[in-house]
Amino acid sequence: MATNPASPTVADIFKTMDYGPAPESDKEALAWLGKHHQKFGHYIGGAWTKPGKAFDVINPATAKVIARVTDGTKADVDAAVAAASKALPAWKALSPHARARYLYAIARAVQKHSRLLAVLESMDNGKSIRETRDIDIPLVARHFYHHAGWAQLLDTEFAGYEAIGVVGQIIPWNFPLLMLAWKIAPALAGGNTLVLKPAEFTPLSAMAFAEIVHEVGLPPGVVNLVNGHGETGAAIVDHPGVDKIAFTGSTEVGRIIRKATAGSGKKLSLELGGKSPFIVYDDADLDSVVEGVVDAIWFNQGQVCCAGSRLLVQEGIAERLVAKLRLRMEKLRLGSPLDKAVDMGAIVAPVQLERIRELVQQGVDEGATMWQPSWACPTEGCFYPPTLFTDVQPSSTIAQVEIFGPVLVTMTFRTPEESVAIANNTPYGLAASVWTESINLALDIAPKIKAGVVWVNSTNLFDAAAGFGGYRESGFGREGGREGMWEYVKRGERRAPKVAQPAKRPAARKAPRAASAGGGLPPVDRTPKLFIAGKQARPDGAYTRRIVSPSGAPVGEAPEGNRKDIRNAVEAAHAAKGWGRATGHNRAQILYYIAENLAARADEFTARIESMTECGSELARAEVDASIARLFTYGAWADKYDGAVHSVPIRGVAIAMNEPIGVIGIACDERYPLLGMLSLAAPAVATGNTTIVIPSQRHPLAATDFYAILETSDLPAGVINIVTGDKDALAKVLAEHDDVEAMWYRGGREGAKAIELASASNMKRTWTAWDDRDWLDRDEGEGREFLRAATNVKNIWVPYGE
Ligand code: NAI
Numbered sequence: 058m059a060t061n062p063a064s065p066t067v068a069d070i071f072k073t074m075d076y077g078p079a080p081e082s083d084k085e086a087l088a089w090l091g092k093h094h095q096k097f098g099h100y101i102g103g104a105w106t107k108p109g110k111a112f113d114v115i116n117p118a119t120a121k122v123i124a125r126v127t128d129g130t131k132a133d134v135d136a137a138v139a140a141a142s143k144a145l146p147a148w149k150a151l152s153p154h155a156r157a158r159y160l161y162a163i164a165r166a167v168q169k170h171s172r173l174l175a176v177l178e179s180m181d182n183g184k185s186i187r188e189t190r191d192i193d194i195p196l197v198a199r200h201f202y203h204h205a206g207w208a209q210l211l212d213t214e215f216a217g218y219e220a221i222g223v224v225g226q227i228i229p230w231n232f233p234l235l236m237l238a239w240k241i242a243p244a245l246a247g248g249n250t251l252v253l254k255p256a257e258f259t260p261l262s263a264m265a266f267a268e269i270v271h272e273v274g275l276p277p278g279v280v281n282l283v284n285g286h287g288e289t290g291a292a293i294v295d296h297p298g299v300d301k302i303a304f305t306g307s308t309e310v311g312r313i314i315r316k317a318t319a320g321s322g323k324k325l326s327l328e329l330g331g332k333s334p335f336i337v338y339d340d341a342d343l344d345s346v347v348e349g350v351v352d353a354i355w356f357n358q359g360q361v362c363c364a365g366s367r368l369l370v371q372e373g374i375a376e377r378l379v380a381k382l383r384l385r386m387e388k389l390r391l392g393s394p395l396d397k398a399v400d401m402g403a404i405v406a407p408v409q410l411e412r413i414r415e416l417v418q419q420g421v422d423e424g425a426t427m428w429q430p431s432w433a434c435p436t437e438g439c440f441y442p443p444t445l446f447t448d449v450q451p452s453s454t455i456a457q458v459e460i461f462g463p464v465l466v467t468m469t470f471r472t473p474e475e476s477v478a479i480a481n482n483t484p485y486g487l488a489a490s491v492w493t494e495s496i497n498l499a500l501d502i503a504p505k506i507k508a509g510v511v512w513v514n515s516t517n518l519f520d521a522a523a524g525f526g527g528y529r530e531s532g533f534g535r536e537g538g539r540e541g542m543w544e545y546v547k548r549g550e551r552r553a554p555k556v557a558q559p560a561k562r563p564a565a566r567k568a569p570r571a572a573s574a575g576g577g578l579p580p581v582d583r584t585p586k587l588f589i590a591g592k593q594a595r596p597d598g599a600y601t602r603r604i605v606s607p608s609g610a611p612v613g614e615a616p617e618g619n620r621k622d623i624r625n626a627v628e629a630a631h632a633a634k635g636w637g638r639a640t641g642h643n644r645a646q647i648l649y650y651i652a653e654n655l656a657a658r659a660d661e662f663t664a665r666i667e668s669m670t671e672c673g674s675e676l677a678r679a680e681v682d683a684s685i686a687r688l689f690t691y692g693a694w695a696d697k698y699d700g701a702v703h704s705v706p707i708r709g710v711a712i713a714m715n716e717p718i719g720v721i722g723i724a725c726d727e728r729y730p731l732l733g734m735l736s737l738a739a740p741a742v743a744t745g746n747t748t749i750v751i752p753s754q755r756h757p758l759a760a761t762d763f764y765a766i767l768e769t770s771d772l773p774a775g776v777i778n779i780v781t782g783d784k785d786a787l788a789k790v791l792a793e794h795d796d797v798e799a800m801w802y803r804g805g806r807e808g809a810k811a812i813e814l815a816s817a818s819n820m821k822r823t824w825t826a827w828d829d830r831d832w833l834d835r836d837e838g839e840g841r842e843f844l845r846a847a848t849n850v851k852n853i854w855v856p857y858g859e
Pocket residue numbers: 227228229230231254255256257285286287288289290291292294305306307308310311313314328329330331361362409412459460461
């Protein structure tokens with residue numbers, strides 16, 4: 058139809074119509090800032106401190122100073138920790154229901170003040186009001202409601218567990234109030250008190266939150282907020298009165314915190330950066346994909362830890378998709394965050410804007426093709442246009458580094474296998490999106506991607522009922538859901554008295570067995586070897602160590618494993634990773650078979666343990682029997698450690714799968730040489746991990762005897778590798794190894810510290826302890842605690858419906 062400018066049709070008008078300004082009023086927020094004279098101290102012990110030496114809080118959309126906030130000193134942190142410690146006993150002693158009431162009241166108050174909070178957040182951070190109003194603040198309320206529920210159910214659903222104590226929390230600026238909620242809600246539900254530091258770029262919504270906890274009458278000292286920069290954060294991390302640190306932010310700072318807390322016994326959860334893949338297969342619905350990409354990388358200007366920043370497209374559709382994306386990018390609207398009709402607001406701060414510019418320039422310099430829409434960005438304030446890179450090499454800087462801005466890099470792949478390989482070709486592992494109309498393909502790919510969250514035909518979905526968190530250098534620990542609550546509780550003091558143990562027999566001298574060979578002939582050399590890749594392997598070095606009993610009787614020799622042996626064992630463990638795909642039934646069968654073979658040789662192991670430890674035959678026998686039972690326990694668990702289907706408020710499900718972590722290094726303690734080893738190795742193996750075990754250093758011969766059992770038990774080669782020798786030295790090599798994904802260590806505190814320090818290289822998960830667990834006691838020695846340590850929870854979101 059010809060267009061007549063004099064009498065336009067409705068279609069013409071629709072096409073040429075422009076958006077008018079639709080500003081959200083900032084009056085209420087300005088009044089609130091005015092009420093505080095634009096000046097804030099800290100919120101400690103239920104009261105505001107007098108504002109001290111302060112720094113500017115800037116609205117990045119206008120570059121104007123909107124408030125000044127006090128830079129927290131070490132003394133401020135001391136005062137906050139003291140307030141939290143003082144408040145702890147009473148808060149912990151409250152009934153679960155009473156804590157639930159407080160959380161519920163906070164949720165209600167957040168809803169009541171949602172407009173103020175949304176506007177304030179937009180002004181402080183630069184994100185659009187559409188997002189703060191429709192996403193951030195509603196999710197904040199949802200988080201408190203959901204955790205009011207966990208508070209209520211704490212004593213039944215987390216029976217035997219209790220609050221950790223005083224929790225230190227440090228949050229970033231990209232979702233200021235939402236990250237605060239993700240930290241504070243589970244901490245309070247678990248009965249902890251806390252000190253939280255908001256990000257220096259975005260402290261204002263936290264200040265408004267302080268008023269909310271005041272308003273609902275939360276007991277003073279339960280929530281303390283200290284403003285400041287990295288140094289203030291470091292003072293919280295280093296404070297001896299803090300029992301746990303929860304951090305969200307850059308991997309760089311996460312690594313600093315990992316090192317700073319090493320050996321301190323502080324529990325740690327880290328939610329760090331990402332470079333998440335957004336994978337599009339050739340049967341995907343491309344129009345949905347385009348909207349998905351908008352949400353993946355232009356939501357919050359791409360300043361999202363789980364942003365889908367790497368677009369991986371199957372070759373045949375790449376050109377078509379890129380063309381569609383460019384069209385869509387032309388139509389994105391960028392401008393004042395308080396305008397209700399903009400898609401994109403401002404970048405949080407000049408330093409971040411500069412970082413984005415530099416990385417984009419680097420991409421251009423490295424030869425990739427950069428494209429931006431034709432419209433111009435506002436020149437005042439921190440704005441950056443949506444940006445699309447094509448012709449990107451998977452190894453180039455922009456394909457590897459977290460840009461944390463509205464910049465998407467595109468790469469192509471040919472086959473599903475190749476898509477998985479490229480997706481996993483990053484040190485991170487936070488999230489992934491998978492786009493295909495084939496449910497078979499989607500659910501085949503999801504478990505293969507190293508990421509804590511996988512969205513099928515969707516992206517950036519979050520809910521309080523589903524855990525969120527990473528693999529590898531994206532950190533460890535989960536936030537949200539039942540899996541997130543475990544980060545805020547610890548095993549309680551035991552109520553039941555310990556099982557009585559047979560008294561230790563006085564050390565009796567005995568002739569060493571090996572020397573008693575008959576016939577006057579020299580004994581046949583039975584020096585054990587190491588156990589690597591299913592075979593007994595000679596140690597790399599020729600050294601052995603003499604093993605003597607506590608009274609000094611020689612009981613044999615054990616090889617002295619070294620760095621090279623550990624490397625070989627790690628290689629074998631990697632090669633055996635197919636174990637993770639064996640069925641639970643299959644793993645159970647093998648664990649039972651190992652138990653059966655151990656039972657057949659129970660006498661021999663009893664004698665060995667007795668001669669090594671001089672614990673007396675009764676206790677040695679008890680250890681062997683308990684070892685058989687422990688293997689049965691994990692045979693039982695192998696096909697029962699189910700995941701969950703979380704109730705999230707979408708038309709769809711979030712499937713929480715327990716996945717093996719991968720290769721786990723295990724350094725055992727000394728008290729029960731056989732049972733201690735199996736108590737750790739069995740849960741790891743039952744859940745599909747492969748292992749490198751360093752057995753008891755003083756009494757390693759039960760472990761070396763165990764080779765024979767492993768060799769006859771159908772366990773695939775490489776699932777359990779055993780290296781004897783200097784425990785702390787070998788464990789450190791494992792902790793430093795980048796192909797080891799988790800490290801369990803039991804021993805001394807100094808040893809634990811060394812492990813935690815070394816683990817920072819690839820941010821491997823650690824589980825260290827220097828307590829004296831009684832492995833004979835089922836309560837202490839087995840169960841879900843071990844299975845949780847051996848698995849990562851992956852949440853796979855599957856929306857359904859047309
Ligand atoms: P950052 O990691 O330095 O800041 C996050 C929080 O940690 C802030 O509250 C900060 O004050 C605090 N902090 C800094 N140094 C600390 C220390 N030594 N000890 C304790 N706390 C400390 O992140 P920044 O500098 O704001 O952003 C830099 C880059 O980090 C971004 O470009 C982005 O790539 C990444 N990032 C990732 C986030 C995520 O959610 N994954 C969030 C924020 C930043």
